[in-house]
Amino acid sequence: MVNAVLIAVLVMILLSLFRLNVVLALFIGALAGGLVAGMGYGEVISIFTEGIVGGAEIALSYALLGGFAALIAYSGITEVLVGFIIRILKKEQSKKARIVAKVSIIFALLAISIMSQNLIPVHIAFIPILIPPLLSLMNELGFDRRLIAVVLTFGLTFPYVVLPIGFGQIFQNTIVTGFQSAGVEIAFSEVAPALIIPAAGFVAGLAVALFFYRKRRYYKTLEIGGDTPKQINGKTIAIAIIAIIITFSVQIMTDSMIFGALAGIMVFFLSFQFKWQQLDDELVSGIKMMAYIGIVMLAANGFASVISETGHVNSLVDGIAGALEDQKVLIVISMLLVGLVVTMGIGSSFATIPIISSIFIPMGMELGLSITAIIAIIGTAGALGDAGSPASDSTLGPTAGLSADGQHNHIWDTCVPTFVFLNIPVLIAGFVAGMVL
Template structure:
């Protein structure tokens, strides 16, 4: 019975405990243990696979911590407040415009300036008071940020998009169906369009009504003083911006985000934007911003290793093949839903592509799917659970920025909206599209 599959059991435990508001980190540990035991592993083997698997995300975790410190440094120099004020004046009190501007900034973080979620703890916290004054439902902002963090890399072959498209093309080719990188976007634009429709529904309908948030009087006074104060770029601001540009340049040249962040911090320290006596405070602040997310990513990688070692993923995909009975519609539905379960548990689109390709490509070839249909199924199945997964950085990033005052819930205000307005449109697009093209 499919419900007894260890992957299904562990992901159900993960989702249920998260919905019951158990801490995500503890939820991951419990789900990993349950999944391992359900697969017949011993407790010691389960913990061994969990711990050994954590090393796979060590570079990502280090990147997030260093970027958190960099974000704290940018806030310390006042650059973040200037950006927030500029955006506030640009939207002219229109909350819908603000949501779309933030979605645009998030899109740029994937392709033009590939810093991923690092901009969120820099830009979003200074804007929370503006959102409160506009009575803007933060769930709309969470959807906008998730859209910007996800749709561009699925759709556009640049920045993180080039990485994702290369992974998809290489893995499909490796498993017997020759595909080039530039064939991917010609299909995945369908997924991006589905996400855009979902975002429009979320912004213009689901979360368009005013929502009240508590506003601390001291915070309101501080915000109004900042708005009334004339702000000009000074030497520290310019050094900070140079550090940011250098971070991007070093990252692109050496292919190392941690090295880029470290180099940017070094410039800010050497040229005096950050005083020596403030370094320890900024490090602790940066750790507070991003270390929790970094450690969740480490444990999520270990959780994925447990599921991989269990052999249950192969069983899940084989079940999807068996229930299709030769029907492409049923097969597509089963493959997309299988991807949803796996990615919701693992929290990574990039890391799921190799897992699914080795199984899905032979299935698609055997059932007579076209090349575009195969690309659509694999790209969508690997990306579908990312927005709604409690352990995905696509969800953790927006929550990190929107919850600094304790008024935004990770599960109900970020994950559930992302699941409804992105995963459902992606699923429908992949299922119907793979049958028709």
């Protein structure tokens, strides 16, 4: 029997690699998977449409964040900061100064992206605000944006695997709940230590990417958005800083990116330091910049609904287990690959855990694997695919920032590099953990 989930994900990925629009690839992949599972055209379309509703909130959030990011750029604060750094580099004219600047930017982006998952849990909200204004500086320093995509995606995925706070607490609690649903009690404190080896795969992959993408890559320095105000002064910069603080504060208090972005936008309009018509033009321009990522997330939710409705995830795992019987090595590899396929299709590691845990836990115990090894396999299988999936916000977020000037391709410049340098090392590390723990 042909597996519908496998067909759906493969069709979606192959079409994306051939540069078909990701939204179209998601719909065609869902249609292919649904038809293979025996659904009719009408049923697939109905399930896909109903699934879209689940992504409406996140789509609106991203659009408003794009508008807010445009207003931040319009205030001139980032232009002042970037201009200051460029002047220092030109003044020193030394190779050492450029290296120091490049290393500093990499570590700063890495630290901010990691903190966005736990210390200040804003997830990808910082990317459209911070990255587009830095593109001219990155061009000046000769950055390869594929490296920045890997750095950002690392920071968005590594923390929830190994750090039991913020989004990591949610992810690891999902694993605990999966064990409870399978009738096995484990402590929350057991999860993080079991995921140290898989998390080491992220670190190793990042190190290799830093070396691989070390050479200069040339981009054109293009204007992004509209013109900044003719008079950049202390007031406009202060307003931008206040807006950023209020945006993140409201988001944390309300747990809503929508209201956080709205609060920041209103700071600009109520400051009366800018003409409302100009602010409105910039707001619309920013919304357009991020609207695409919202549309992809809507399509991804529809795709995930069709995959879940086929019921073929269970049959995929059962078929593998039956074919391999007691061959531990091959079964562990297959479990990880199933996690990779499912997460690549759904685009969310958090949503993958409940799907696979009910099958993987009994299978692992039947093989005689330790609880620690099973935790490592489930955690790795869930995390695999988040980096590299065309439908994951961990890749869509970096692309939205890096492609603000139209010179960064989502599939070939974000998804392929993150898949190669993050997913593959984590797959290897997860296999090692499943075998030795």
